[in-house]
Amino acid sequence: MATYRKLSASEIAALEKNNCFCEDWNNIEVTEKFNPERVRNTNFSGNVKIGALEKSFTFPGNITRRSSINDASIHNCIIGDNVYLSHISGYIANYKIGEDTSIENVDTLVVEEKCSFGNNVSVASLNEGGGREVPICDNLSAHIGYMMTLYRHRPELIKRLENLVKEYSESVSSDMGEIGCNVHIRNCKTIKNVKIGSYATLDGCAELCNGSINSNEAAPIHFGISVIAHDFIASSGTEITDGALIDKCFIGQACQIGKQYSATDTLFFCNCQGFHGEAASVFAGPFTVTHHKSSLLIAGMFSFSNAGSGSNQSNHMYKLGPIHQGIVERGSKTTSDSYVLWPAKVGAFTLVMGRHTSHSDTSDLPFSYLIENNNESVLVPGANLRSVGTIRDAQKWPKRDKRKDPNKLDQINFNLLSPYTIQKMMKGQKILLSLKEIAGETCDTYYYHSTKIKNSSLNNGIKLYELAINKFLGNSIIKRLENTKFKSIEEIRKRLQPDTQDGLGNWVDVAGLIAPKSVIDQTMQDIEDGKFKSIDEINECLAKIHKEYYTMEWTWAIVKIQEKYGKKIEEITIADIIGIVEKWKDAVVTLDKILYEDAKKEFTLKTKTSFGVDGTDEEKDKDFENVRGDFDKNPFVLEVLNHIEVKTALGNELIDRIKDIK
Numbered sequence: 001m002a003t004y005r006k007l008s009a010s011e012i013a014a015l016e017k018n019n020c021f022c023e024d025w026n027n028i029e030v031t032e033k034f035n036p037e038r039v040r041n042t043n044f045s046g047n048v049k050i051g052a053l054e055k056s057f058t059f060p061g062n063i064t065r066r067s068s069i070n071d072a073s074i075h076n077c078i079i080g081d082n083v084y085l086s087h088i089s090g091y092i093a094n095y096k097i098g099e100d101t102s103i104e105n106v107d108t109l110v111v112e113e114k115c116s117f118g119n120n121v122s123v124a125s126l127n128e129g130g131g132r133e134v135p136i137c138d139n140l141s142a143h144i145g146y147m148m149t150l151y152r153h154r155p156e157l158i159k160r161l162e163n164l165v166k167e168y169s170e171s172v173s174s175d176m177g178e179i180g181c182n183v184h185i186r187n188c189k190t191i192k193n194v195k196i197g198s199y200a201t202l203d204g205c206a207e208l209c210n211g212s213i214n215s216n217e218a219a220p221i222h223f224g225i226s227v228i229a230h231d232f233i234a235s236s237g238t239e240i241t242d243g244a245l246i247d248k249c250f251i252g253q254a255c256q257i258g259k260q261y262s263a264t265d266t267l268f269f270c271n272c273q274g275f276h277g278e279a280a281s282v283f284a285g286p287f288t289v290t291h292h293k294s295s296l297l298i299a300g301m302f303s304f305s306n307a308g309s310g311s312n313q314s315n316h317m318y319k320l321g322p323i324h325q326g327i328v329e330r331g332s333k334t335t336s337d338s339y340v341l342w343p344a345k346v347g348a349f350t351l352v353m354g355r356h357t358s359h360s361d362t363s364d365l366p367f368s369y370l371i372e373n374n375n376e377s378v379l380v381p382g383a384n385l386r387s388v389g390t391i392r393d394a395q396k397w398p399k400r401d402k403r404k405d406p407n408k409l410d411q412i413n414f415n416l417l418s419p420y421t422i423q424k425m426m427k428g429q430k431i432l433l434s435l436k437e438i439a440g441e442t443c444d445t446y447y448y449h450s451t452k453i454k455n456s457s458l459n460n461g462i463k464l465y466e467l468a469i470n471k472f473l474g475n476s477i478i479k480r481l482e483n484t485k486f487k488s489i490e491e492i493r494k495r496l497q498p499d500t501q502d503g504l505g506n507w508v509d510v511a512g513l514i515a516p517k518s519v520i521d522q523t524m525q526d527i528e529d530g531k532f533k534s535i536d537e538i539n540e541c542l543a544k545i546h547k548e549y550y551t552m553e554w555t556w557a558i559v560k561i562q563e564k565y566g567k568k569i570e571e572i573t574i575a576d577i578i579g580i581v582e583k584w585k586d587a588v589v590t591l592d593k594i595l596y597e598d599a600k601k602e603f604t605l606k607t608k609t610s611f612g613v614d615g616t617d618e619e620k621d622k623d624f625e626n627v628r629g630d631f632d633k634n635p636f637v638l639e640v641l642n643h644i645e646v647k648t649a650l651g652n653e654l655i656d657r658i659k660d661i662k
Helices: 009-017 142-150 155-172 388-399 419-439 455-481 489-496 517-528 535-547 549-565 574-603 617-628 635-658
Strands: 028-030 039-045 048-050 056-059 063-066 069-075 084-093 095-097 102-110 122-124 133-135 177-179 184-186 190-196 201-203 207-213 228-234 245-251 256-258 262-268 273-275 278-280 296-298 300-302 312-314 326-328 339-341 344-346 351-353 369-373 376-380 445-448 451-454 507-510 513-516
Touching: 039 048, 048 069, 063 084, 084 095, 095 102, 122 245, 122 262, 133 142, 133 155, 142 155, 142 262, 142 507, 142 535, 155 517, 155 535, 296 300, 296 312, 339 344, 376 455, 419 445, 419 455, 419 507, 419 513, 419 549, 445 455, 451 455, 455 489, 455 549, 455 574, 455 635, 489 574, 507 517, 513 517, 513 535, 513 549, 517 535, 535 549, 549 574, 574 635
Parallel strands: 028 048, 039 069, 069 084, 084 102, 095 177, 102 184, 102 190, 177 190, 184 201, 190 207, 207 228, 228 245, 245 262, 256 273, 262 278, 278 296, 300 326, 312 339, 326 344, 351 369, 376 451
Antiparallel strands: 056 063, 122 133, 369 376, 445 451, 507 513
């Protein structure tokens, strides 16, 4: 805690000699290492405290500046040790400025009144017409945002969550703003009612009003040139640059927004990227990415998704206003110029191509292609399980998690196959078999929720879902029995018993957190019952649920294994386990071979078009190889081949370990 004192007569004389002015120098206090020679051309008003001025700053280009206060107007501020303030054309008012911070060439930096710095701002998420407003706060997680957005049928839950956000907002409200330590602000215009965390860089911002920039040493924040942001919260590690326009938005950890991107009433959670395009009333779950100038995301929920150029949706049918909404479940992609007329629901890991206006719901048929053909929506169930792009996406998401803050707000499950997706495939299989039974095996076309399914697509979907189900269940049992030597079938059966009852029933994807619905329901009930006293306590509970994922996953998997094979744990034999593992091996190898063949398409003669422009076919091949590489040496291809070997060996190891047990 710094110790302050009044200015001495000699210090006042030195300040006045340096063209400094204050109506009452008694309102200015300084620490013992204050140096009046480093304060020039500055007007002081209100109560001002100034720390030591003895260090130097090194700026880009190896420019050195001494910590000092020059050409500024300072009103009612607490200035920490070794701060550099220079060329403040307007004034700095009502701020506490941390040590080693530099502020240069800024118009106005002010807190006008008591405010909450963006906390408790209401964001009209998902539905532009209202009714799903989310009050944002510094510690908002994707999962709490999900509950507040989608569970409006539980008014007590919404009320409790809103009250907790309000209480937090009141606790951080102040008529004094904070600028942390090691902050660098330069060439900015208006900054009003904004809290700025340590190690943030603000360079060339046009206007920032009513917000929190929650930067820290582990995960600094960068706001860049011409950014305009009103009523916002930016979480640690974010980058908002290049003329981005932000209005009433929460921006999660390690997000990147820039290149004139425009966002209104949108929740962006961790690792989202928005460039060039526009978002309005969007719930952008983790890893929502849109890079193109003509892409519009509006009134939809997305996560782990990629919007192609020209992708857009409509939430307005020109009757009662923009009141419609859509859900795009995790892992889905939209191709260039795709269009969806809300309301609609797109199943997990679905590829959307073309224009779709029939309000389809494919949520129980994941990993599909949704294609437009002759103005109709055609569904190809399970087709995305054959796509090398799907596996590549699943592998890249963990690698693209840029969060460096040890306190991670969002709990992210990256698994492609989980109880959440497998339960949908199981249900999807039943739907396809039911369509086949009702309409007949020889029917050319089947209809499901405003989509058409060809006969061949339906049959392939059933087979692909079966492969994925066998892969997941086999993987679960191998994982459960790994690294253990068993002496008897009784020991194996004991190991197969679940460790908890949590995990039974349906599972949900709560914006990145995959968990049993019963566990999430109980958490919401606990919120309604007032068992949580803060948003942080709820986040801690959700982190614990995430940590226990694999324990609960096994509870679900062993139930499905028993149902699928018609045997209780007490009846399972060595032959049964070996049979499950053999099916798993077949599923893994079959799917990997499909992926291998799909990858090979990227190296066909057709894909070499435009290579070797002015040369022979031989030169075309060489040009292609030098740019794209050789198929057999492609890193992903090698990984697929290695995956076949490794997984086959893993299955064989378990079979060898248990085959002789009686």
